[in-house]
Structure formats: structure tokens, C-alpha cells
Amino acid sequence: MDGDDLLQRLRDRDFRLTAQRRVVAEALAGAHVHRSAEEVHAAAAQRLPEISRATVYNTLNELVALGEVREVQLGGRSRLYDPNPTREHQHLVCDGCGAVVDVIPREQPALEPGDAHGYAVDRAEVTFRGLCPNCR
Ligand SMILES: [Zn+2]
Ligand SMILES: [Zn+2]
Numbered sequence: 001m002d003g004d005d006l007l008q009r010l011r012d013r014d015f016r017l018t019a020q021r022r023v024v025a026e027a028l029a030g031a032h033v034h035r036s037a038e039e040v041h042a043a044a045a046q047r048l049p050e051i052s053r054a055t056v057y058n059t060l061n062e063l064v065a066l067g068e069v070r071e072v073q074l075g076g077r078s079r080l081y082d083p084n085p086t087r088e089h090q091h092l093v094c095d096g097c098g099a100v101v102d103v104i105p106r107e108q109p110a111l112e113p114g115d116a117h118g119y120a121v122d123r124a125e126v127t128f129r130g131l132c133p134n135c136r
Helices: 002-012 019-027 037-047 053-065
Strands: 070-072 080-082 090-094 100-103 127-130
Touching (some): 002 019, 019 053, 053 080
Antiparallel strands (some): 070 080
């Protein structure tokens, strides 16, 4: 999926990539990446030991505000940051080890107009749960 492109997308929109912002973006690079702020900080600190939690949190908030990263709540304790916000996708989560995979179901979930209770619905989040091949 598109996660690899996060750095490229940020370059394309002239987001100023300071060393701190770069290591945060790099911590979210790759396919099927969903990391908590703590995990992003740990990965960023391996590249740039002096980076503070506050800087990581602020950068994540900026990336979310730009629409380049999406916060998702997949039933664990913490929100996860997902660098693949541009393509509509759902999640497959392992109940054993917590591994998360991006999936695109053939049919997107939808509500009949009569079931929307007057809400202007702009998206649906579906989590498929089970056991991954390692945990089965
Ligand atoms: Zn598993
Ligand atoms: Zn995802």
C-alpha cells in the first residue's frame, strides 16, 4: 500500500523536513504500518537520540492535521498512527499478537439513508478480527 510514499508526499507539499520531522516520518514509512506515539518515539529516538516526546507528538499532530496520517483506534490501549490515509481501507487485527494489516474489502460498508439518523456520514471504520498465521 502507499505507506512508503509518506516522505515523498511531504516533499511534494513542501512540508519543511527538519531532522526531527524526517525521523518521525521515517518511523511511519512502509506498508501496513500502524504505530502508537510511543512506538514512533522509540523508533525516532534510534535515529536521533535527543528527540523529545513533545516533538514527536507535535509532529504527529501536524501530520494528522495535514491529512497525511490518520489516527485509528483498533481496540488496543493506544491510538495508532496510520500513514496510509489517502486510500480508503479497513483493518485486519490479530487477537493474539495485535498485528495489523490494511485490507480493502470488495464492498465498502454503507448505511441506507433511513439508517443514518440524520448524520452526514463521511466514513466507516471496520475492524476484522481473528488470528494471524503465526498465532493460529
Ligand atoms: Zn498474531
Ligand atoms: Zn491502516
